[in-house]
Amino acid sequence: xxxxxxxxxxxxxxxxxxxxxxxxxxxxxxxxxxxxxxxxxxxxxxxxxxxxxxxxxxxxxxxxxxxxxxxxxxxxxxxxxxxxxxxxxxxxxxxxxxxxxxxxxxxxxxxxxxxxxxxxxxxxxxxxxxxxxxxxxxxxxxxxxxxxxxxxxxxxxxxxxxxxxxxxxxxxxxxxxxxxxxxxxxxxxxxxxxxxxxxxxxxxxxxxxxxxxxxxxxxxxxxxxxxxxxxxxxxxxxxxxxxxxxxxxxxxxxxxxxxxxxxxxxxxxxxxxxxxxxxxxxxxxxxxxxxxxxxxxxxxxxxxxxxxxxxxxxxxxxxxxxxxxxx
Amino acid sequence: xxxxxxxxxxxxxxxxxxxxxxxxxxxxxxxxxxxxxxxxxxxxxxxxxxxxxxxxxxxxxxxxxxxxxxxxxxxxxxxxxxxxxxxxxxxxxxxxxxxxxxxxxxxxxxxxxxxxxxxxxxxxxxxxxxxxxxxxxxxxxxxxxxxxxxxxxxxxxxxxxxxxxxxxxxxxxxxxxxxxxxxxxxxxxxxxxxxxxxxxxxxxxxxxxxxxxxxxxxxxxxxxxxxxxxxxxxxxxxxxxxxxxxxxxxxxxxxxxxxxxxxxxxxxxxxxxxxxxxxxxxxxxxxxxxxxxxxxxxxxxxxxxxxxxxxxxxxxxxxxxxxxxxxxxxxxxx
Numbered sequence: 001x002x003x004x005x006x007x008x009x010x011x012x013x014x015x016x017x018x019x020x021x022x023x024x025x026x027x028x029x030x031x032x033x034x035x036x037x038x039x040x041x042x043x044x045x046x047x048x049x050x051x052x053x054x055x056x057x058x059x060x061x062x063x064x065x066x067x068x069x070x071x072x073x074x075x076x077x078x079x080x081x082x083x084x085x086x087x088x089x090x091x092x093x094x095x096x097x098x099x100x101x102x103x104x105x106x107x108x109x110x111x112x113x114x115x116x117x118x119x120x121x122x123x124x125x126x127x128x129x130x131x132x133x134x135x136x137x138x139x140x141x142x143x144x145x146x147x148x149x150x151x152x153x154x155x156x157x158x159x160x161x162x163x164x165x166x167x168x169x170x171x172x173x174x175x176x177x178x179x180x181x182x183x184x185x186x187x188x189x190x191x192x193x194x195x196x197x198x199x200x201x202x203x204x205x206x207x208x209x210x211x212x213x214x215x216x217x218x219x220x221x222x223x224x225x226x227x228x229x230x231x232x233x234x235x236x237x238x239x240x241x242x243x244x245x246x247x248x249x250x251x252x253x254x255x256x257x258x259x260x261x262x263x264x265x266x267x268x269x270x271x272x273x274x275x276x277x278x279x280x281x282x283x284x285x286x287x288x289x290x291x292x293x294x295x296x297x298x299x300x301x302x303x304x305x306x307x308x309x310x311x312x313x314x315x316x317x318x319x320x321x322x323x324x325x326x327x
Numbered sequence: 328x329x330x331x332x333x334x335x336x337x338x339x340x341x342x343x344x345x346x347x348x349x350x351x352x353x354x355x356x357x358x359x360x361x362x363x364x365x366x367x368x369x370x371x372x373x374x375x376x377x378x379x380x381x382x383x384x385x386x387x388x389x390x391x392x393x394x395x396x397x398x399x400x401x402x403x404x405x406x407x408x409x410x411x412x413x414x415x416x417x418x419x420x421x422x423x424x425x426x427x428x429x430x431x432x433x434x435x436x437x438x439x440x441x442x443x444x445x446x447x448x449x450x451x452x453x454x455x456x457x458x459x460x461x462x463x464x465x466x467x468x469x470x471x472x473x474x475x476x477x478x479x480x481x482x483x484x485x486x487x488x489x490x491x492x493x494x495x496x497x498x499x500x501x502x503x504x505x506x507x508x509x510x511x512x513x514x515x516x517x518x519x520x521x522x523x524x525x526x527x528x529x530x531x532x533x534x535x536x537x538x539x540x541x542x543x544x545x546x547x548x549x550x551x552x553x554x555x556x557x558x559x560x561x562x563x564x565x566x567x568x569x570x571x572x573x574x575x576x577x578x579x580x581x582x583x584x585x586x587x588x589x590x591x592x593x594x595x596x597x598x599x600x601x602x603x604x605x606x607x608x609x610x611x612x613x614x615x616x617x618x619x620x621x622x623x624x625x626x627x628x629x630x631x632x633x634x635x636x637x638x639x640x641x642x643x644x645x646x647x648x649x650x651x652x653x654x655x656x657x658x659x660x661x
Contacts, residue, residue, distance in 0.1 A: 056562050090566030095559060103560040104583040104658050115567045119439045166567070 004053075004091075004174055006032040007066040011045070011052045011230075014060045020276040022048045022061075024230040030174060034206045035197075037221035037238070039253065043273040045230035046210045050176045054093055055083050058244065072171060089119040092167035093298075096179040098159035103153035105206035108135075108162050109147030115169040134165040138195060147226075162196065168199060171278070174206045193220055206215055214257050218242060226250045229273050229284040236309040244319055246304065246311035248289045251320060283314065291315055291322045328653075335646050342642060343635075347400065350634035351393050354627050361409050361625035383409070396631070404493055405632035410624050415632035419614060423636075424507025425495060426613030427607070430598045432529055433537035441541045442580070445548020445587075449556060450575055452549075460545065468542035469527065476535040476608045485530060490531050493610035497524040536605045540594040547590045551583035558582070584655050592648030596641045 011023040023045040030036050036128045038046045053075060068075040070091060075083060095101045103111060112131040116122055119249055121128065128147075135143035138161040151159055160180060165174055177196060181189035197220055200207045217224055217238065223239045226234040226249065234247040245251040252269045254260060261267065273286040274280060280287050286296040301314045308316040308323075314320035362379045363370070371379075380386045384395065399406055405415035433535075444464070448457040483635045484492045491497065502516035510529070513521035555561065556579055564578040588590045606615035614633055621629035 032613045054566055056565055058557070078619040084568040084570065086568070088566060093566045095563065101563045103564065103578050103582070105656055106578075114569070126482055163563070166563075263426055 002029040003034070004070050004208075006049075006053065008069045009049055009052060009063070009065040009068060011057065012062045012064075014062065015276065017276065019062070022230055023052065023303045026227070026232050027232075028225065028232075030206045030208060030235050032173065032206060033200075033259075035200060035209065035220060035222045036207070037209045037211060037217040038227060039211060039217055039224060040227035040292045041212055041273050043229070043275065044227040046212075046227050047178050048230075049227075050093065050208065050210060052180060054091065054176070055080070056088055056093075085119075088115060089170040090138040090172050091174045091176065091258075092170070093170045093178060094163045094167050094180050095162070096162050097183050098180075099151065099156050099183070101163055102159055103152055103188050106118055106150075107147065108149050108151065108154070110149070112162070112166050112169060113257070115166045119170045120302060130169070130268050132167075134169055135162070137168070137199070138162070138165045139191075140165075156184050157192065160184060160188075163193065164192075164199070168203065168205075171203060172205055174208065176208045176210070178210045179212070180209075182212075189216075195219075214253055215259075226253070229279070231284060232283065232310070233312045233313060234309045241309065244317075246309040246316040246318070247285075247313050248291050248317060248322075250309075250311075251317055252288075254292070283312075285313075291317075332646070332650070335649065338454060339639075339642055341641070344397075346439075346638040347397060347631075348393070350631040351396060352389075353634070354622070354625070354630045355389070357563075357622070357625065359625045361472045361627055364625050365409060369600060400635070405635070406445065406628035408621075408626055410626045410629065412620065415628050418617065419633060419636055421507070422612060422614045422617050425509070425611060426599075426602050426615060428508045428510065428527055429529070429532055429600060429605070429611060429613060430535060430595070432533040433598060433601075434540060434591065434594070435545050436533050436537035437540035437594070442587065444541075444545040444547050446552055446575055446580060448545070448549040449552030450571070452553060457549075459522030461549065464542040464545045466537045468546075470538060472535060472539070472604045473608060475538060476531070476605065479531050479535060480608075491524075491528050495525065496521065497528075500524060532605050532609045532611055536598060536601050539601065540591070541599060543590055543597075544587060548583065548587050551586045552579055555579045555583045581655065585652055585659075588648055588651055588655065592645045595644045599637045599641065610625070639660050 006026065006028040008023065008029070009023055009026045012019040012021050014161050026045070026049050028038075028049070038050075040046050043079075048057065048061075052061065053070075055069060055075070057063065063076070065076045070086060073082065073086060075086070081240045094267055102108070109128070109131055112134060113127040116127045116130055118218040132143045135146055140146050140158060140161050146154070146158075148160075151162075153231050154162065164180075175196075180196065181192050184192060193216060194268070196207060196209070199205070209216070211217060221238045224236060225232055226247060228249050234245070234250045235245070241250065242254065245254055249269075252267070256269065258266060269288055274284060274287070280297065282290065282298045283296045283301050284288070289296065295314050299314070301312050302310050303310045304316045308318075311317075315324050317323070361382070362376060362385070365379075384392055384475065387395075396406070403416070405419070408415050408418055411418065428658060436491075444460050448460045451457045480492055483490045496513060500513065500516070500518055500521045502518060502521065503514075504511055504512045509525040510522065513525040528541070552575070556575075556581075560582075561574060561579050564574045569578075600615060603615035605611065605618055606613045607619050614637070618630060618633045620626075621633065
């Protein structure tokens with residue numbers, strides 16, 4: 001049984017113009033010790049699906065799912081109290097903006113010890129010791145002094161390390177990192193990713209890495225799930241995905257990597273992710289797809305077989321060539 | 328920090344002089360002659376009138392009068408009250424504890440109810456608790472104090488007989504008032520029922536005086552909380568699995584407190600103004616009532632001294648509020 005098993009998760013937001021579907025029937029499976037990358041452009045519902053899991057969406061969100069089990073507990077049906085016992089302990093999450101994700105009014109130490117206090121039966125001095133240990137673990141020098149510091153006294157990279165320390169405080173089974181490096185300098189990005197992967201290896205926790213950077217995916221993930229406009233369009237092991245992408249969107253994302261560019265001009269995907277008012281009738285990617293035909297523009301495709309990376313496409317690619325007719 | 332305090336105290340000086348001029352002129356602009364009022368219905372001879380004019384210095388030009396007033400203040404001398412012939416300073420501080428006691432009760436009442444009401448309204452925004460609380464707050468804010476006081480007296484004192492109508496304590500009790508705070512003095516007197524009587528007398532004036540600050544604090548807390556609740560660090564707090572009470576009441580509220588504290592500080596001015604009406608209605612022997620009596624008897628020294636003291640209190644309270652900012656939000660401290 002997977003550690004995290006989410007089936008048919010949908011999230012809709014109540015807006016002034018009716019419901020907006022941000023996540024549309026997503027499945028997510030994460031095994032113990034797995035590293036899953038969820039990739040997609042802005043607006044593809046990557047963060048929202050994970051926030052839904054954590055119960056962190058604003059009140060305007062309506063979350064539905066066949067089930068969302070974590071470690072045998074269904075997060076879709078459990079009470080808020082039951083969820084709080086899991087969230088922050090067995091599943092934890094770090095976010096895109098480390099500077100604003102820490103409370104400016106409290107010291108780093110307070111915020112880390114608080115995470116420990118919420119879930120573990122430790123004494124005050126044990127919590128302090130553990131907090132020092134955690135800061136050492138995430139590579140912050142002078143941990144005792146840092147614990148007395150306020151977030152505004154630290155840099156962005158240090159804040160993200162603190163966030164990571166806080167997230168792993170209770171030794172979670174799953175850590176969700178929501179674009180953890182997007183707001184950081186390039187040099188710091190690599191350090192943070194390395195830290196996350198080291199921690200993952202050391203502790204054996206599962207890691208879900210939300211990113212829009214295929215380069216990050218290549219360096220970190222074991223498995224990749226590609227999302228587009230709230231739908232999962234493809235899922236494969238990382239080597240297989242880079243070798244043979246089956247969905248045209250994945251293919252286009254990979255082609256946009258500078259390392260893979262063959263011409264002087266970097267290829268890009270024309271257009272933007274459809275929003276609330278311009279959702280196409282058939283395949284959601286059809287307006288931007290190089291291989292789309294009338295079938296694509298009128299009928300919504302189903303997911304292809306496991307061998308074809310569950311690609312949500314009428315004509316999945318095989319080594320870059322659409323398979324027509326025989327699917 | 329010390330530098331900041333000194334700079335703030337420096338800004339007191341022009342404010343202080345401004346208030347002293349305004350209070351000095353204001354009472355003299357009122358029609359009515361304090362000396363004739365002092366004489367009462369019998370009137371007085373022209374010689375005696377001229378003599379008194381000279382004695383009080385009213386025959387001098389305004390500028391000279393103001394100068395002697397200002398130099399007096401700087402030596403800690405607010406002059407003698409025309410009415411009682413006692414130093415204004417002594418009168419003020421004899422009566423001030425009564426006003427302070429009432430104001431503190433009112434502000435505690437407003438904060439203790441207003442902040443939770445604002446939090447609940449913000450967390451339940453758009454739903455019925457929000458609408459109910461904010462409508463109530465608006466009604467409270469719009470209520471004229473004297474009318475609200477009369478309604479409460481009619482209902483709780485008149486119809487139900489639960490609370491006394493006026494005064495600070497039942498006439499049955501007599502004990503030394505060392506501190507001037509009736510709650511403390513009655514408690515220390517050890518007389519059975521004295522403390523309870525003091526509390527009973529405080530209830531209605533506290534509600535009346537606290538209503539407007541309560542409404543303002545509730546609305547301010549709500550809007551500050553709404554802003555803070557969508558912040559990333561509130562999401563982080565939730566992601567730790569903390570209880571909603573801790574997320575809203577600690578992580579969000581601490582960040583929302585700055586504007587709320589500001590409003591609390593500013594409402595001290597409102598309280599002083601409100602105290603004048605409230606004390607008059609409830610015959611509360613504080614500076615509000617004293618000032619009203621001073622105005623009607625054209626007691627120049629009492630009114631200008633009282634106004635000045637109130638202004639200084641409001642300034643000091645707002646300085647304290649500014650200092651509090653740094654304690655609440657360390658980011659401001661640097």
